[in-house]
Amino acid sequence: MAIPLKKKIEHLKRGDRILARAMKNIKLREHSWRSDHFKALVTAIVNQQLSGKAGATILGRFTALFDSRRFPKPADVLRMPSAKLRSAGLSKMKVSFLKDLSRRITDGSLDFRKIKTMADEEAIECLTAVKGIGRWTAEMFLMFSLNRDDVFSYGDLGLRKAMQKIYGLKKHPTPRQADKIASAWKPYRTLASRYLWASLEPVRKQSPANKKKS
Numbered sequence: 001m002a003i004p005l006k007k008k009i010e011h012l013k014r015g016d017r018i019l020a021r022a023m024k025n026i027k028l029r030e031h032s033w034r035s036d037h038f039k040a041l042v043t044a045i046v047n048q049q050l051s052g053k054a055g056a057t058i059l060g061r062f063t064a065l066f067d068s069r070r071f072p073k074p075a076d077v078l079r080m081p082s083a084k085l086r087s088a089g090l091s092k093m094k095v096s097f098l099k100d101l102s103r104r105i106t107d108g109s110l111d112f113r114k115i116k117t118m119a120d121e122e123a124i125e126c127l128t129a130v131k132g133i134g135r136w137t138a139e140m141f142l143m144f145s146l147n148r149d150d151v152f153s154y155g156d157l158g159l160r161k162a163m164q165k166i167y168g169l170k171k172h173p174t175p176r177q178a179d180k181i182a183s184a185w186k187p188y189r190t191l192a193s194r195y196l197w198a199s200l201e202p203v204r205k206q207s208p209a210n211k212k213k214s
Contacts, residue, residue: 008149008188012195015184019192022166026198034145037112038105039071041130044137045097046090061088074102097132104130120148143190152182152189162196 013020034040046062047055065080065088066072077085077098085095104110110130115123120142127138139153153159160172163181167173173181185192 003149005191008191011188012185012192016181016192018167019185019195022199023195026195028194028198031144031194036071037141037145038074038101040141040145041101041127041133041137042071042077042098044140045094045101045132048094048132058089062090064088074105077102078106094132097130100131101133116146120151143193148190150187150189152178152185152193154178156193158200159193159196162199166196166199 009023013023042062043055043059046059050058062085063071065084066076068076072080082092082095082099085098086092090098101110105112110126115126118126123142123146124135124138127133127141128135134155136153136155139151139155142148142151143153154175160178163169163173163178164171167181169177182189182192
């Protein structure tokens with residue numbers, strides 16, 4: 001049975017007073033889960049070491065290669081010549097990553113139905129066996145494609161920055177410090193992470209015309 005968001009928020013506030021204070025000033029954005037698992041991993045690989053704009057441009061060119069209104073399937077990527085994939089702006093290495101991902105899905109060595117039934121660490125191990133998919137990418141996949149409740153990614157720079165800011169640390173937390181802080185959020189570390197990311201977003205100031213009269 002799915003736990004209501006309100007219950008998860010209450011749990012975080014009870015377990016961590018410092019986070020609870022920060023949450024008062026944070027408006028969490030609505031989030032839609034990524035149901036197309038292949039597309040989510042392709043997008044993650046394409047975006048590696050690129051700005052959001054550059055990644056989106058190359059992903060658009062990649063999709064356009066297949067002359068279809070739908071996102072390409074693994075078999076489509078395998079059939080596409082590497083040279084043509086590179087013409088979209090993909091590096092030789094990223095092309096090899098996409099081919100490896102597509103091959104594993106096609107031959108069944110990467111089965112999303114099985115991954116859905118795996119424990120978090122087992123799923124991460126399975127995903128990181130794919131070329132180009134590291135632990136951070138796997139953790140983001142668990143959070144935003146598999147909708148796992150209790151994932152925290154120490155490898156995420158934004159989360160470390162947010163911890164430093166919210167908990168008044170002189171520098172980024174060590175893995176041990178981060179684990180100790182995040183332990184108070186279990187079993188909803190994913191939701192807590194979303195609050196941490198949101199805490200780094202610029203505060204939107206209300207325009208004078210929209211302010212209520214005192």
